[in-house]
Amino acid sequence: MSDIRLEQVTVSVPTHDGDRQILGETSLHLTERRVALVGPNGSGKSTLARLLNGLVPATTGRVVVDGLDVARQGREVRRRVGFVFTDPAAQLVMPTAREDVALSLRRTHRDRAQRLAAADRVLADFGLDGFGDRSVHGLSGGEGQLLALAGVLATEPSVVVADEPTTLLDLANSRRIGDLLLSLPQQVVVVTHDLELAARCDRVLLVRAGRVERDGEPAEVVEHYRAHA
Ligand SMILES: Nc1ncnc2c1ncn2[C@@H]1O[C@H](COP(=O)(O)OP(=O)(O)OP(=O)(O)O)[C@@H](O)[C@H]1O
Numbered sequence: 001m002s003d004i005r006l007e008q009v010t011v012s013v014p015t016h017d018g019d020r021q022i023l024g025e026t027s028l029h030l031t032e033r034r035v036a037l038v039g040p041n042g043s044g045k046s047t048l049a050r051l052l053n054g055l056v057p058a059t060t061g062r063v064v065v066d067g068l069d070v071a072r073q074g075r076e077v078r079r080r081v082g083f084v085f086t087d088p089a090a091q092l093v094m095p096t097a098r099e100d101v102a103l104s105l106r107r108t109h110r111d112r113a114q115r116l117a118a119a120d121r122v123l124a125d126f127g128l129d130g131f132g133d134r135s136v137h138g139l140s141g142g143e144g145q146l147l148a149l150a151g152v153l154a155t156e157p158s159v160v161v162a163d164e165p166t167t168l169l170d171l172a173n174s175r176r177i178g179d180l181l182l183s184l185p186q187q188v189v190v191v192t193h194d195l196e197l198a199a200r201c202d203r204v205l206l207v208r209a210g211r212v213e214r215d216g217e218p219a220e221v222v223e224h225y226r227a228h229a
Contacts, residue, residue, distance in 0.1 A: 001031055001032075001033055001187055002031075002065065002066050002080070002158050002159045002186070002187040003029075003030075003031055003065070003066055003067070004028070004029070004030040004031075004052060004063075004064070004065050004159070004187070004189070005028070005029050005030075005062075005063070005064040005065075006026050006027055006028040006029075006051065006058075006061065006062075006063055007027055007061050007062045007063075007064065008025050008026075008027055008060065008061040008062075009023065009025070009026050009027070009051060009058045009060070009061035009062065009063060010023055010024060010025050010026070010058070010059050010060045010061060011023040011044075011047050011051065011056060011057075011058060011059050012059045021059075021210065022044055022047055022210050023044045023047050023048060023051075023210050023211070024210045024211040025060075025061070026048070026061075026211065026212055027061075028205075028212070028215075030187075030189065030203070032187075032201075032202035032203040033186075033187055033188065033202055034181075034182055034187075034188050034190070034200075034201040034202045034203075035187075035188070035189045035190070035201060035202065035203045035204075035205065036189075036190050036191075036192055036197065036198035036201040036203070036204045036205070036218070037049060037189065037190070037191045037192070037204075037205050037207055038191075038192060038193070038195065038198050038204060038205070038206055038207070038221070038222070038225055039206050039207035039208050039213075039225070040208060040229070043207045043208050043209060043210065044207050044209075044210045044211070045163075045191045045207045046163050046164075046191060047210075048191075048205075048207060049083075049161050049163050049189060049191050050083075050163075051063050051070070052065065052070070052081055052083075052159070052161050052189060053065075053070070053077055053078050053081040053083050053161060054070045054071070054074045054077060054078065055083065057071060058070070058071065065077050065080060065081055065159065066080060066158065068080070079155070079157070080157055080158045080159060081157055081158075081159045081160075081161055082152035082153065082155055082157030082159070082160050082161070083152070083161050083162075083163070084148055084149055084152050084160065084161070084162040084163065084165050085148065085163055086163050086164040086165065086167055086168065087168065088136075088139075088141075088144035088145050088147060088148035089137075089144070091148050091151065091152075092136040092144060092147060092148060092151070094136065095135060095136065096132065096133055096134060096135060096136065097123060097128065097131045097132055097133075097134050097136060097139070097147055098116055098119045098120060098123065098131075098132035098133065099116075099119070100136055100147060100151055101119035101122045101123060101147070101150055101151050101154055102115045102116050102118075102119040103151070104151045104152070104154040104155045105118050105119060105122075105154050105155075107155070108156070119132070119154075120132055122150050122153075122154050123147075123150065125150070126146050126147070126149070126150040127146065128143065128146060128147060128150065131143065131147070141168040141169055141170075141173070142169050142170065142172075142173030142176070142177075145165060145166075145168065145169060145173065145177055146173075146176075146177065149162075149165070149177065149180065149181075153184070157186060158186055158187065159186060159187045159188075159189065160181070160184060160186050160187070160188045160189070161188075161189045161190075162181060162188065162189070162190045162191070163191045164191050164192060164193065165177050165178075165181065165190065165192075166178055166192065166194055166197065167192075167193065174194065178194065178197045178200075182197075182200055182201070188201075195222050195225070195226065198218060198221075198222055199218045199219055199222045200218070201218050202218070203215070203216065203217075203218065204216070204217075204218040204221040204222060205221070206221050206224065206225050
């Protein structure tokens with residue numbers, strides 16, 4: 001299992017009237033396989049998730065993934081930490097589903113024909129067989145989210161960070177993606193408003209107003225959040 005450390009991390013962003021701190025000093029050691037971040041809109045969950053692969057830099061302090069400093073060893077960290085965005089359009093960059101997955105396989109499969117064949121196998125594994133030639137823009141929300149997740153997992157990350165991966169999905173697809181994420185062998189950090197999904201994780205962090213307000217047993221943290229939403 002991977003090992004994620006936040007050491008006295010803060011995040012500030014420039015605004016028209018000076019810097020604004022959006023994450024107060026936070027120290028965490030995440031070793032559980034499935035970690036959920038819950039909390040109100042604008043509380044800092046995405047900021048916390050994005051720190052884990054350097055999409056957001058720490059203003060002070062350090063983020064370390066499997067011994068690698070995110071600020072200094074960003075490339076190595078990004079190879080390890082796969083990031084799934086809420087909106088698949090943010091990460092589906094190739095014209096067709098097959099080519100998009102193949103892009104993720106470029107390091108492991110140098111030969112183009114082999115790469116495309118491997119991409120088809122990945123699509124089939126995700127229940128997307130027959131989608132190879134489909135335009136990534138013509139997919140439904142659920143199909144797009146599955147494809148985005150397939151593309152990230154094809155890079156064989158040791159940590160998967162998913163930012164509200166089920167928000168755009170109907171009930172069936174939301175369950176499907178949730179089940180898939182929770183069944184992964186890798187460490188998964190998921191930002192979610194789905195408290196059922198959060199309760200099925202091993203550890204839940206309640207983020208509020210830029211700080212971790214509660215951290216621990218999923219049932220207890222989710223119950224606290226429901227009572228004090
Ligand atoms: N680059 C930025 N510049 C200015 N403010 C920012 C920036 N990034 C985030 N913020 C602000 O920081 C706060 C936390 O944002 P963040 O996206 O982490 O919240 P969140 O908990 O993920 O919210 P949501 O549930 O709505 O997605 C928000 O008030 C947001 O507007």
